[in-house]
Amino acid sequence: MVFDRNEHPHRRxxxxxxxxxxxxxxxxxxxxxxQQETVVSDTLxxxxxxCYLCAGNTRxxxxxxxxxxxxxxxxxxxxxxxxxxxxxxxxxxxxFTLQPERGINRVVCFSPYHHLTLAEMNxxxxxxxxxxxxxxxxxxxxxxxxxxxxxxxxKGAVMGCSNPHPHGQIWAQSSLPTQVAKTHEHLTRYYQQxxxxxxxxxxxxxxxxxERVVYSNAHCIVVVPFWATWPYETLLLPKRTIxxxxxxxxxxxxxxxxxxxxxxxxxxxxxxxxxxYSAGIHQAPTDGMPHPEWHLHMHFYPPLLRSASVKKFMVxxxxxxxxxxxxxxxxxxALLRETSNQHYKQT
Amino acid sequence: MVFDRNEHPHRRxxxxxxxxxxxxxxxxxxxxxxQQETVVSDTLxxxxxxCYLCAGNTRxxxxxxxxxxxxxxxxxxxxxxxxxxxxxxxxxxxxFTLQPERGINRVVCFSPYHHLTLAEMNxxxxxxxxxxxxxxxxxxxxxxxxxxxxxxxxKGAVMGCSNPHPHGQIWAQSSLPTQVAKTHEHLTRYYQQxxxxxxxxxxxxxxxxxERVVYSNAHCIVVVPFWATWPYETLLLPKRTIxxxxxxxxxxxxxxxxxxxxxxxxxxxxxxxxxxYSAGIHQAPTDGMPHPEWHLHMHFYPPLLRSASVKKFMVxxxxxxxxxxxxxxxxxxALLRETSNQHYKQT
Ligand SMILES: O=P(O)(O)O[C@H]1O[C@H](CO)[C@@H](O)[C@H](O)[C@H]1O
Ligand SMILES: O=P(O)(O)O[C@H]1O[C@H](CO)[C@@H](O)[C@H](O)[C@H]1O
Numbered sequence: 001m002v003f004d005r006n007e008h009p010h011r012r013x014x015x016x017x018x019x020x021x022x023x024x025x026x027x028x029x030x031x032x033x034x035q036q037e038t039v040v041s042d043t044l045x046x047x048x049x050x051c052y053l054c055a056g057n058t059r060x061x062x063x064x065x066x067x068x069x070x071x072x073x074x075x076x077x078x079x080x081x082x083x084x085x086x087x088x089x090x091x092x093x094x095x096f097t098l099q100p101e102r103g104i105n106r107v108v109c110f111s112p113y114h115h116l117t118l119a120e121m122n123x124x125x126x127x128x129x130x131x132x133x134x135x136x137x138x139x140x141x142x143x144x145x146x147x148x149x150x151x152x153x154x155k156g157a158v159m160g161c162s163n164p165h166p167h168g169q170i171w172a173q174s175s176l177p178t179q180v181a182k183t184h185e186h187l188t189r190y191y192q193q194x195x196x197x198x199x200x201x202x203x204x205x206x207x208x209x210x211e212r213v214v215y216s217n218a219h220c221i222v223v224v225p226f227w228a229t230w231p232y233e234t235l236l237l238p239k240r241t242i243x244x245x246x247x248x249x250x251x252x253x254x255x256x257x258x259x260x261x262x263x264x265x266x267x268x269x270x271x272x273x274x275x276x277y278s279a280g281i282h283q284a285p286t287d288g289m290p291h292p293e294w295h296l297h298m299h300f301y302p303p304l305l306r307s308a309s310v311k312k313f314m315v316x317x318x319x320x321x322x323x324x325x326x327x328x329x330x331x332x333x334a335l336l337r338e339t340s341n342q343h344y345k346q347t
Numbered sequence: 348m349v350f351d352r353n354e355h356p357h358r359r360x361x362x363x364x365x366x367x368x369x370x371x372x373x374x375x376x377x378x379x380x381x382q383q384e385t386v387v388s389d390t391l392x393x394x395x396x397x398c399y400l401c402a403g404n405t406r407x408x409x410x411x412x413x414x415x416x417x418x419x420x421x422x423x424x425x426x427x428x429x430x431x432x433x434x435x436x437x438x439x440x441x442x443f444t445l446q447p448e449r450g451i452n453r454v455v456c457f458s459p460y461h462h463l464t465l466a467e468m469n470x471x472x473x474x475x476x477x478x479x480x481x482x483x484x485x486x487x488x489x490x491x492x493x494x495x496x497x498x499x500x501x502k503g504a505v506m507g508c509s510n511p512h513p514h515g516q517i518w519a520q521s522s523l524p525t526q527v528a529k530t531h532e533h534l535t536r537y538y539q540q541x542x543x544x545x546x547x548x549x550x551x552x553x554x555x556x557x558e559r560v561v562y563s564n565a566h567c568i569v570v571v572p573f574w575a576t577w578p579y580e581t582l583l584l585p586k587r588t589i590x591x592x593x594x595x596x597x598x599x600x601x602x603x604x605x606x607x608x609x610x611x612x613x614x615x616x617x618x619x620x621x622x623x624y625s626a627g628i629h630q631a632p633t634d635g636m637p638h639p640e641w642h643l644h645m646h647f648y649p650p651l652l653r654s655a656s657v658k659k660f661m662v663x664x665x666x667x668x669x670x671x672x673x674x675x676x677x678x679x680x681a682l683l684r685e686t687s688n689q690h691y692k693q694t
Contacts, residue, residue, distance in 0.1 A: 001431065001432070001433050001434070002433065002434050002435075003433040003434060003435035003447050004433075005445070008429065008431075008433050008447055009427065009428050009429055009447070009448050009449075009450070010435075010445050010446060010447045010448050011445060011446050011448050011522065012444065012445045013444040013445070015442060015444075019525045020522070020524075020525050020528075021525070022427065022428075022448065022524070023445075024426075024427040024428070026429065027425055027426070027427050029425070030425035031407070031425075032509065033509040033510070034504060034507060034508065034509030035385075035504040035505065035507070035509075038382075060378070078374055078376070078377035078378075079371075079374070080356060080369065080371040080374050080664070080671055080673075081356050081369075081371070082355065082356055082373065084348065084355070085348070086348050086349065086350040086351075086355050087348070087349050087350060088349075088350035094552070095362060095548075095549050095552045095553075095573060096552075096556070096573050097359065097360040097362075098352070098357050098358060098359045098360070098370075099357060099358050100350050100355055100356070100357045101356050101357050101358045101369065102356075103356070150664060150667055150668050152663040152664060152667050152668075153663065154660075154662045154663040157381060157382040158382065159660065159662045159663070160381060160382070160660025160662040160663075161381065161662075162379065162380040162381030162382075163380070169663065169664070171664050171668065175358065175367070177367075177369070177664075177667075177668030177669040178366045178367050178368075178668070178669035178670070179666070179667055179668055179669060180667075180668065201442075202442050205441070205442045205443075206442075209443070226442060226443050278662045278663040278666050278667070279663075280663060280664075280666075280667040282667065299666075299667060301666050313501075313506065313507025315501045315506045315507040315508075315625045316499040316500065316501040316506070316507075316516065316625040316626075316627060317427070317497060317499060317516070317518050317524075317627075319526070319625050319627075319646075319648050320497055320499055320524075320526055320527075320625070320627040320629065320646060321497050321518065321524030321525070321526055321527065322524040322525035322526060323525070324427055326427075
């Protein structure tokens, strides 16, 4: 029998991580009798007196939020990283290898309006979020003990987000975290071997192939990557080779904001629900070195599989073996591409 | 300030995967206002006429389960891998690298009793499960196109398990899946460099260190590994260097069954609930070669963090950066060690 990508189990290679994933297109027909996720109600107030992120409210540590009008940034009250230098002498070669880690955790409120999400904000407001990311990235990245700045958002209760108020986080630290270190290694190796940029070349290959492109505008493109693991995982990239968001021209920033808007609207429309995801931008290390091997990109990892209440579980085989998906990346891209760019709540 | 493992954020190195994880001991005090998991009721019938795994019942494909009395194995009705040869010619060097993958997926019922779990089965019944794993591993591993056999269990709705009937799965395939390939690479490198077995040396180091040992009997040991990512993650290993479960002596098999029993009872007792987890055995490839670098081990990845209804979310930072934990592995091990070996339902 001749291999058919839409019928036969196969593995695909992720050149950013150097890892394979398993694709089982024939399995999409499997019935689901398992856990149903709670679907969030759509009726939130624009200001919630009990929300610790709303303007004017008091946080856990007693501080009062200012009366902010677009974005608001503060140090995380329950930080995973601490900005404190400690002395440590590693014991000789052993199984018990550890290193102290220094860093800063911040929270970024995207809007004072409690009931909004990026999908319902306008492009100008999203541009302000990007401006905030830029100033934070610049400020944190300049510190001599900060070599990596991770900007990300957890959206939805199913993604461990405990407050619907639109917000993201920034974790800045001394080391390159594991996933970034792997990406860095593969980008570097490609650059050394070919003299060109892996992701810039990939953007061109996807523009040519067309079938995985979800959206494209003047300066940015959204694809379901060939090696996507989550059912509706996407990758948002600028078309030009730039290493960090500090290099955005005004037009590129506007295109990036527009792409976030269109993508998050499509996501919400897909299952007519506020679509949960974790998303974040991978950028060059802030180690003060040039990074021609880097091309910034934003990953969107949404967990939903078939409806607002049925997610994909990355469990047993996936934890012990490798990531596995049912629907193919090409099918997901086609569905997202065809999904309306007008938010369902506004039509 | 001098570094203190119980107070200061740090990273630990996982020598099986060659990856780091972030430990934030100070963060355990964080309040939780997010998603609560549904706690499963404890009152299941011993036979459920609507369960597709119970003896005598009819499955999705119309087949009738036999009237089995201990374990029962069948081919998964919605397999992710197919046992079919396909022809594929890879295109030249490109971003679109894939390979067809051939394999077999089986379901293993642990007991005809719908209401039981490993924690509530007796050691003799667990030994029968291990015997079933052995005959499946042997039979599947002998096939010339099968080079890896993954035995695993998803337990609990939160781990994507759609049926409480005690069962696990086996996915056998041609390639080494990503996580196993990484483990294989690190075991091999260590063996080549030191001439000894990584995990056998690690077992000795943990026996000496004592603080991460949860349980030990004549032939097996359970530890919270130094590099554990999930709050109550454990590793169960035989003390002798053996590559697969086919090498168990009768006494080792009994010890392994006893260790599974004690560990799953401790898990259930920790939060007085049927403790969810994904667990599975990593073993040498079934490629017909000798594997002195391998030492079989069973991983337990349980998601719960603070109670029966609050799990750890591996989301934004964890997906984009690296795995992160709050409570230290030493604290988790102490808690599990002190937890009773008598199941709470039976006292
Ligand atoms: O095969 P099941 O139990 O239907 O499905 C479960 O386990 C599989 C193997 O880990 C996963 O791929 C699925 O996402 C999960 O829901
Ligand atoms: O910081 P939060 O929103 O309280 O917590 C959430 O995001 C963090 C960063 O991804 C995770 O470590 C937590 O498990 C998750 O619940």
